[in-house]
Amino acid sequence: MTDKSAILDKLHQLPAMPQVVQEVMSSFRNANVGSAALAHKIAFDQGLSARVLRVANSSFYGLQREVGSIQDAVMVLGFDCIRSLVLSAGFMRAFPATTEGAFDRQAFWVRSFRVATYTEALANRLGGERQQAFTAGMFHDVGQLVFDICIPQQFTAILKQQQASGTDLIGVERAVLGFDHAEIGGEMAKRWNFPPKIEQAIRCWRMPEREPFEPLNGMVYIAVLLDCGLRGEALLKQIPEMLRDRLQFSWEAIEDGLPQPEQLDVVANLMVTT
Secondary structure (H helix, E strand, C coil), X not given: CCCHHHHHHHHHHCCCCCHHHHHHHHHCXXXXXXXHHHHHHHHHCHHHHHHHHHHHCCCCCCCXXXXXXXXXXXXXXXXXXXXXXXXHXXXXXXXXXXXXCCCCHHHHHHHHHHHHHXXXXXXXXXXXXXXXXXXXXXXXXXXXXXXXXXXXXXXXXXXXXXXXHCCCHHHHHHHHHCXXXXXXXXXXHHHCCCCHHHHHHHHHCCCCCCCCCCHHXXXXXXXXXXXXXXCHHHHHXXXXXXXXXXXXXXXXXXXXXCCCHHHHHHHHHHHHCC
């Protein structure tokens, strides 16, 4: 079996995040960070700004007028929304989408963006911090990306085994490695100074009934079900009763607040495209 510490030691091999993306990550923990000053720094990164503005001006956000600058986008959409988009765009640029090999990075990022948007929509309807919800959804399976970079051959073999057997990926990872991508993703989030709630969501979203109960874990869990296409009664049947009760969840409470899947695919592909 692979030593978990050996993979963690390889985290330094991951691409360095642009300075402005590091500052955006730090801003989650620092309430004193000025949105105007951070927006000004984001604007200096033309590639990052272009990607964010392309998404902000998409039909998904339904703006009455086109925004031409990051500062303008912050005024219209709010700092929390732009911060989430910058963080997503920064990671997508550092880990470019490819369709080569067993791990389809483009499909990974598109799915991650959809789950992030569903998680944010749930937080908006059920009560929660929307920016943390989006980020937790965006990086809920980031450990898979770490495996693809740090142990590519082993991870390819694991993916092939999972596809051939039809069993759960987490189970195959534990059988082969002795640990799974949720653990590694949590460690990565911790090292990159994500807030503790986001780190815990990455580690534990598959166990939404875990105590102490954390609503964010449950919302990511439901967002993944939504991304699988479950709706209405079929969705409710897959959500543990305890989780429904704790979140005061009902289909009627969230239905009107969910983005349309076709809209999500359009904006997700805009984000992934360089």
